[in-house]
Amino acid sequence: MVTRKDFEGTERPTWCPGCGNHAILNAIKMTLAEQNIAPHEIFIVTGIGCGSKLPHYMKINGFHTLHGRSLAVATGARLANHGLRVMTVHGDGDGYGEGLSHFLNTVRRNLDIVDIVQDNRIYGLTKGQYSPTSERGKRTPTSPEGSIDGPVNPLAMAITAGATFVSRGYSGELRHLVWLIGEALNHSGYALVDVLQPCVSFNRSYAYDFYNERVYKLEDEEGYDATERTVAWEKAHEWGDRIPIGILYRGDPIPTYEEQVSALGAGPLVKQPLTTLSAAQVEALRTGIM
Amino acid sequence: MVQDDLTIRIGGEAGMGLESSGAGFAKALTRGGLYVFGLPDYYSRIRGGHNFFSIRVARQPLYSHAEPVHVLLALDTETIRRHVDQIVPGGAVIYDEKDGMPEELHRPDVNFCEVPLSALAQEKGGREVMRNTLALGVTAGLIGFDPTYMERVVRDNFASKGQAVVDANLRVIEAGVQAGCPFQTDFSFKMEAVPDAPPRMILNGTEAFSLGALAGGCRFVSAYPMTPGSPVLHWFAARAADYGVVIKHAEDEIGAINMAIGAGYVGARSLVPTSGGGFALMVEALGLAGITETPVVIYNAQRPGPATGLPTRQEQADLLFTLYASQGEFPRFVLAPGTIEEAFFAGWHSLNLADRYQTPTLVLSDHYLAVASRTVEIDALGFDEVTIDRGELLTTEELDALDEPYRRFKMTQSGISPRAVPGHANAVWVSTANEHDEYGAISEDAANRAAQVDKRARKMAGADQESPKPSWYGPEEAKTTFVCWGSTYGPLREAVDRLNAEQPNRANMLHFSGLHPLHAEATEAALKRTNRSIVVEGNSTGQFETLLRSYTGFVPDAAIRRYDGRSFSPKYILGQLPQEV
Numbered sequence: 070m071v072t073r074k075d076f077e078g079t080e081r082p083t084w085c086p087g088c089g090n091h092a093i094l095n096a097i098k099m100t101l102a103e104q105n106i107a108p109h110e111i112f113i114v115t116g117i118g119c120g121s122k123l124p125h126y127m128k129i130n131g132f133h134t135l136h137g138r139s140l141a142v143a144t145g146a147r148l149a150n151h152g153l154r155v156m157t158v159h160g161d162g163d164g165y166g167e168g169l170s171h172f173l174n175t176v177r178r179n180l181d182i183v184d185i186v187q188d189n190r191i192y193g194l195t196k197g198q199y200s201p202t203s204e205r206g207k208r209t210p211t212s213p214e215g216s217i218d219g220p221v222n223p224l225a226m227a228i229t230a231g232a233t234f235v236s237r238g239y240s241g242e243l244r245h246l247v248w249l250i251g252e253a254l255n256h257s258g259y260a261l262v263d264v265l266q267p268c269v270s271f272n273r274s275y276a277y278d279f280y281n282e283r284v285y286k287l288e289d290e291e292g293y294d295a296t297e298r299t300v301a302w303e304k305a306h307e308w309g310d311r312i313p314i315g316i317l318y319r320g321d322p323i324p325t326y327e328e329q330v331s332a333l334g335a336g337p338l339v340k341q342p343l344t345t346l347s348a349a350q351v352e353a354l355r356t357g358i359m
Numbered sequence: 360m361v362q363d364d365l366t367i368r369i370g371g372e373a374g375m376g377l378e379s380s381g382a383g384f385a386k387a388l389t390r391g392g393l394y395v396f397g398l399p400d401y402y403s404r405i406r407g408g409h410n411f412f413s414i415r416v417a418r419q420p421l422y423s424h425a426e427p428v429h430v431l432l433a434l435d436t437e438t439i440r441r442h443v444d445q446i447v448p449g450g451a452v453i454y455d456e457k458d459g460m461p462e463e464l465h466r467p468d469v470n471f472c473e474v475p476l477s478a479l480a481q482e483k484g485g486r487e488v489m490r491n492t493l494a495l496g497v498t499a500g501l502i503g504f505d506p507t508y509m510e511r512v513v514r515d516n517f518a519s520k521g522q523a524v525v526d527a528n529l530r531v532i533e534a535g536v537q538a539g540c541p542f543q544t545d546f547s548f549k550m551e552a553v554p555d556a557p558p559r560m561i562l563n564g565t566e567a568f569s570l571g572a573l574a575g576g577c578r579f580v581s582a583y584p585m586t587p588g589s590p591v592l593h594w595f596a597a598r599a600a601d602y603g604v605v606i607k608h609a610e611d612e613i614g615a616i617n618m619a620i621g622a623g624y625v626g627a628r629s630l631v632p633t634s635g636g637g638f639a640l641m642v643e644a645l646g647l648a649g650i651t652e653t654p655v656v657i658y659n660a661q662r663p664g665p666a667t668g669l670p671t672r673q674e675q676a677d678l679l680f681t682l683y684a685s686q687g688e689f690p691r692f693v694l695a696p697g698t699i700e701e702a703f704f705a706g707w708h709s710l711n712l713a714d715r716y717q718t719p720t721l722v723l724s725d726h727y728l729a730v731a732s733r734t735v736e737i738d739a740l741g742f743d744e745v746t747i748d749r750g751e752l753l754t755t756e757e758l759d760a761l762d763e764p765y766r767r768f769k770m771t772q773s774g775i776s777p778r779a780v781p782g783h784a785n786a787v788w789v790s791t792a793n794e795h796d797e798y799g800a801i802s803e804d805a806a807n808r809a810a811q812v813d814k815r816a817r818k819m820a821g822a823d824q825e826s827p828k829p830s831w832y833g834p835e836e837a838k839t840t841f842v843c844w845g846s847t848y849g850p851l852r853e854a855v856d857r858l859n860a861e862q863p864n865r866a867n868m869l870h871f872s873g874l875h876p877l878h879a880e881a882t883e884a885a886l887k888r889t890n891r892s893i894v895v896e897g898n899s900t901g902q903f904e905t906l907l908r909s910y911t912g913f914v915p916d917a918a919i920r921r922y923d924g925r926s927f928s929p930k931y932i933l934g935q936l937p938q939e940v
Binding site: 079080107108109110112114117122124125128129130131132133134135138141142143144145146147148149150152153170171174330331332333335338339341343344345346350351354355358359 | 386389390558559560561562566570573574575576578579581599600602603604605607609610611613614617618619620621622623624625626627628629643644647651737740742745746747749780781782783784786787788789790791792793800801
């Protein structure tokens with residue numbers, strides 16, 4: 070039986086007191102314990118940013134890669150060893166800015182990856198510049214007159230790109246987040262968990278008070294049907310006095326990418342025997358060039 | 360008269376199927392016991408323009424193309440316009456009755472043969488596009504090459520498309536052979552088949568490298584299409600299901616290399632084929648592989664840059680970029696195969712180097728090597744020599760027995776730390792693009808930083824022994840030594856032969872295919888043996904010369920450089936020789 074203690078790392082997080090990343094880290098540990106996934110059975114790939122240091126603060130297989138590239142690295146890892154559970158964890162600047170193309174392309178490929186985005190709507194590690202999810206008019210060191218860029222809508226983008234599991238969590242709702250990540254892990258195919266997360270140092274306009282007053286849980290909302298794609302797409306645009314969290318869209322699973330790769334029919338690539346070519350194979354290859 | 364070396368050139372617009380029919384004819388010639396060197400020449404466009412495919416055929420092994428044309432198959436008038444000057448006296452032009460022949464292009468010393476190519480192709484094959492096959496049939500008749508070999512290739516190549524397609528092609532070839540040319544019987548250039556020759560193979564550098572990589576256990580290939588690198592991805596894609604390879608056409612080159620790093624990290628032998636512009640996009644990730652000591656092989660088929668440059672042409676100007684790409688410092692290997700045989704070797708050797716040294720390995724190919732096909736002997740590819748050496752990769756049993764916390768970046772004398780892959784309960788760790796300690800944890804400690812830099816660098820102590828030694832060609836003692844690297848081997852080898860045929864011991868050649876690290880001892884010894892030296896390379900700044908000078912202090916006497924987007928040829932090299940040679 071796996072317990073939360075199994076995931077305890079030896080290093081203490083370098084995050085600010087009150088940072089939403091603490092809750093996300095706890096939620097991941099709790100979820101993995103609840104789902105009975107041992108530290109060596111999961112591979113967490115992260116990008117670069119405050120939150121991407123997460124694997125260092127727990128005990129799991131982790132790969133802390135480059136800014137924006139975690140999904141690409143995770144794609145290769147998943148294709149080469151689909152025996153591993155693969156999770157990516159990265160920030161909004163990482164995933165929706167530098168890595169936006171990988172985000173959309175990973176969604177449409179539908180690899181079995183849980184993608185957790187620490188969405189604090191700001192760049193933290195580089196000290197407070199506006200991010201792809203910052204609202205228009207945001208004043209930051211790179212937008213002293215207010216940003217002119219409009220924000221991306223990751224949930225709507227994921228739905229449009231064909232994701233079958235699109236959700237939003239909030240770091241101030243730990244139990245709810247644990248439930249969400251668990252649902253994402255149990256969903257076959259790509260699953261997005263965009264997590265609203267206060268940055269207490271650089272984004273005071275989205276503090277706990279802001280979210281506490283506004284977030285509501287979709288599963289408590291009478292009549293909300295998360296299996297309706299167009300409804301979900303509309304819901305993804307709700308942002309104001311009320312901000313929905315929970316599963317916005319859960320479609321019927323479609324075949325994952327790795328299920329459809331011929332070479333993976335014989336099991337995970339790295340578990341298949343690695344030998345030089347047989348005499349018959351050499352003969353066949355030679356014949357092709359004779 | 361039996362000729363021992365002639366070139367057949369088929370030219371027309373893009374989209375006319377020149378390359379595939381040319382390749383089919385080259386295969387037929389090879390099966391007919393002859394040696395072929397095939398070189399496509401094309402523009403970066405899908406329709407129109409002017410493309411041509413040159414098939415040089417001889418009774419002895421060939422290493423290069425040559426400019427003089429003996430038979431020109433003109434599928435449009437533009438082909439005659441562009442190539443008529445290169446036809447040797449007594450050579451022939453075969454052109455379509457439909458196109459006609461402009462009077463101003465006529466040459467009295469060349470035979471012009473008008474054939475109703477389109478009409479006959481339509482009549483016998485049902486499709487006008489088959490006129491290139493028809494023209495090749497005319498050629499076979501002209502040079503006296505037994506068309507049976509062509510018919511067998513048609514049967515093999517088109518079997519999957521059904522008997523009707525096979526029959527149509529056979530009728531078209533026959534019609535071509537019979538169409539004949541008025542001067543057929545006394546045409547000066549004949550190339551008859553050698554029926555009792557041993558079976559041989561014909562392939563280009565793309566195929567040779569891919570075969571080597573597959574034989575060496577490459578199981579993951581990710582790439583973004585870019586000429587002339589993408590044919591490696593095509594090659595693997597066509598064989599992925601049969602040989603258990605995962606291929607991924609990624610969203611961009613950055614995605615491609617990061618996928619390969621992900622696959623390499625968890626234990627698959629991974630390869631990223633690309634060209635220079637794509638490699639430029641991959642550079643940050645190259646550093647990720649370097650600092651996390653993740654094996655990955657990058658194959659760069661160079662083309663002229665910068666930026667888009669000349670997409671379908673030749674240059675060797677990515678050398679120093681490849682050697683130094685990335686910020687920061689980490690070890691790497693750079694191999695630059697020059698021949699089909701070396702390309703095969705680089706395919707599997709690069710995978711072993713990447714695994715054993717846990718560091719990226721780069722293979723520097725180029726357009727010429729990638730696209731030119733050559734007839735080689737049946738044993739030219741050393742399948743029997745291939746080994747799969749994964750180096751210090753911990754087995755499940757070794758990990759079961761591990762009685763201390765796993766240190767992925769453990770300090771060792773060799774600098775190589777025994778490597779695990781994720782999935783074992785005794786080796787659960789985090790790797791990072793940040794500097795890290797032995798366990799993989801981020802560390803900004805000064806002493807640790809220096810120690811990790813040293814550890815990675817230490818891997819290369821003695822690693823120059825892994826690089827192929829420079830190879831000699833030609834007489835042991837010669838007045839002039841040509842020094843070259845990569846695909847310049849072929850044209851230069853023939854230039855050396857021609858010089859020595861005129862006067863013995865005039866020249867020899869020193870060729871490098873292991874560019875980084877240079878095999879120290881062998882390089883020093885070889886450079887000492889040179890008298891007068893000329894470095895021949897395909898760039899404008901003398902990048903290999905710079906490399907040699909900076910690592911060995913060697914200063915050559917002269918240089919021949921080509922950077923007009925065209926491949927070296929024996930004639931070009933001989934035309935650039937300083938007076939004294």
